[in-house]
Amino acid sequence: METDGEIDPARLADGAGVPHGAELIAFVDAIIAGDDEAATARARLTNALGPEAMVDAAAVAANFFMMTRIADATGTPLDERSVAMSNDLRADLGIEGFTSKRLTGQTG
Amino acid sequence: MGTILDAGLRDDLTDAHREVIDAVGRPGASWTAPERVAIAAEVRRAMERPDLPPWQTPSSTDGMVAPDHPLEAAAIDAVWRITNHPGTLTRDWYDEIVAGLTSPEHYVELVAIAAMMNGIDRLAHFLALEPIPLPAGGAGEPTGERGDDLTVSSHWVPTTGGGPQVMRALSAVPSDRATQMTLLEAQYVPPTALVGDLNWDRGTLDRRQIELVATHTSIVNECFY
DSSP, rough: OOOOTTTOGGGGGTTTTTTHHHHHHHHHHHHTSSSHHHHHHHHHHHHHHHHHHHHHHHHHHHHHHHHHHHHHHHOOOOOOOHHHHHHHHHHHGGGGGGGHHHOOOOOO | BBBBBTOOOOHHHHHHHHHHHHHHHHHOSOOHHHHHHHHHHHHHHHHOOTTTTTTTTTSTTSSSOTTTOOSSSHHHHHHHHHHOGGGOOOHHHHHHHHTSSSOOHHHHHHHHHHHHHHHHHHHHHHHBBBOOEEEEEHHHHHHOOOOTTTTTTTSOOOSSSSSSHHTTTTTHHHHHHHHHHHHOOOOSOOOTTHOOOOOOOOSSOOOOHHHHHHHHHHHHHHOOO
């Protein structure tokens, strides 16, 4: 299911072709929801990748709760290079339909 | 169930979380230590009430803010909105909030504290750990520290320096930005590896796995950036 080392955005919900990608996506969804599935998800990812990797995956998710708030609260625009590089990706992911995009009308 | 500080996690992660809590308890550039602790406490109160919709502010809701609260209504409302509804923030909202604060630099410092508290408390929650107790907040006046040559150009907030836009977002408050960078490195990748070393990993997840988690989390948060 790998794609020559690239992440396949069209298959993000299925893990995007990344090794253990589906488990990582399910893990993130479960720990964010914080419901009864979270403990199961932690155990499942620990079994698949080890306890240190489980903690690191949780840490990356937590980090992007921080970064999204910094970016959105400061009106951070996309870098010009990123705008040019991500036109297709943003279209594929449906980012143009995000609430913040609709409210701000920003293009980058 | 303990906190991250006594969970036996890798040292740099533990130290980064301790550094955030210690920094919250010290005077900042614009806010006193007790005010910074109050900002952090509001993050935790907000996280307990994700049901409050973005158009309803805690300061306008009966019984949600004590009359002797140390923070202005604008500061409390900003913390709650940033914590629970970051995808709804607009330039008009920012202008209204900053008009209720002493300066834009006060706002940037508030964002830094709110964002870092979200970063450390979410990890505690994700790992079924207790949040680290907040410090009392020491004495002393705000330092008045500012980034050099601040201008409002690319962001809503004043910024300075070069590099990726998101890395400049907190440049108005250098000390808090440094603490945030330490946390970013411990929870994600070193800043130098963001675009400089796309194969960087710490021996657990490879970079594609790291970016998959990062991307999915940002999508869940409806992050525009």
